[in-house]
Amino acid sequence: xxxxxxxxxxxxxxxxxxxxxxxxxxxxxxAALRRTERGRRxxxxxxxxxxxxxxxxxxxxxxxRPHARTNYSDLIVxxxxxPASLPLAELSGAAVPASSLRxxxxxxxxxxxxxxxxxxxxxxxxxxxxxxxxxxxxxxDKLWLLDDAxxxxxxxxxxxxxxxxARAPFAPARVLRVSRAALAAWLAPAxxxxxxxxxxxxxxxxxxxxxxxxxxxxxxxxxxMDKLLRASASWDRPGR
Numbered sequence: 001x002x003x004x005x006x007x008x009x010x011x012x013x014x015x016x017x018x019x020x021x022x023x024x025x026x027x028x029x030x031a032a033l034r035r036t037e038r039g040r041r042x043x044x045x046x047x048x049x050x051x052x053x054x055x056x057x058x059x060x061x062x063x064x065r066p067h068a069r070t071n072y073s074d075l076i077v078x079x080x081x082x083p084a085s086l087p088l089a090e091l092s093g094a095a096v097p098a099s100s101l102r103x104x105x106x107x108x109x110x111x112x113x114x115x116x117x118x119x120x121x122x123x124x125x126x127x128x129x130x131x132x133x134x135x136x137x138x139x140x141d142k143l144w145l146l147d148d149a150x151x152x153x154x155x156x157x158x159x160x161x162x163x164x165x166a167r168a169p170f171a172p173a174r175v176l177r178v179s180r181a182a183l184a185a186w187l188a189p190a191x192x193x194x195x196x197x198x199x200x201x202x203x204x205x206x207x208x209x210x211x212x213x214x215x216x217x218x219x220x221x222x223x224x225m226d227k228l229l230r231a232s233a234s235w236d237r238p239g240r
């Protein structure tokens with residue numbers, strides 16, 4: 001019919017402009033990366049919690065009280081972890097994993113099998129110091145590291161065994177062989193000295209943390225050990 005629009009009326013909804021925004025979904029790679037980063041942060045937190053008692057004990061004795069510092073031996077900062085690949089062996093030649101030395105404080109003597117007068121004095125001092133620690137001495141092991149291929153004299157080994165057997169039930173000094181080159185990657189003497197000149201103190205984590213002066217004063221060295229054992233009493237227990 002004339003004058004009449006025969007087209008269908010427009011729907012009210014057609015006047016609305018509908019917009020759909022499409023967002024891309026997160027990729028599996030991004031999600032994996034976030035999980036990895038979260039896991040790494042958690043691992044670092046756990047390691048810090050585990051290390052906190054050790055760090056706190058050293059901090060309390062050697063940093064927090066600078067005016068009261070009386071450590072006689074040289075503090076190694078940062079400490080040097082025992083290399084996991086340190087090639088240790090019994091005198092028989094049987095390999096010994098470095099990890100087996102962890103769990104106890106170590107008083108370490110370094111010397112060749114010939115064991116000159118300095119070696120004998122250091123071994124004597126090692127035994128005497130160990131005995132003066134009283135009830136705490138079962139937290140400390142004595143270790144002689146042979147840095148050459150020479151076999152120790154029978155009388156030297158017999159002297160070590162006799163001194164220790166007389167004080168049973170405490171374990172005798174352990175004698176292990178290691179190459180000098182490998183040992184030098186872990187322990188180091190003071191400038192102008194040789195590895196054999198010192199005793200070395202290693203904590204139960206396997207970290208070298210103190211170097212004893214050449215020809216040390218026994219009483220002052222014992223004071224160092226007493227402080228270390230007191231400071232670590234909350235996290236170190238006898239035995240491995």
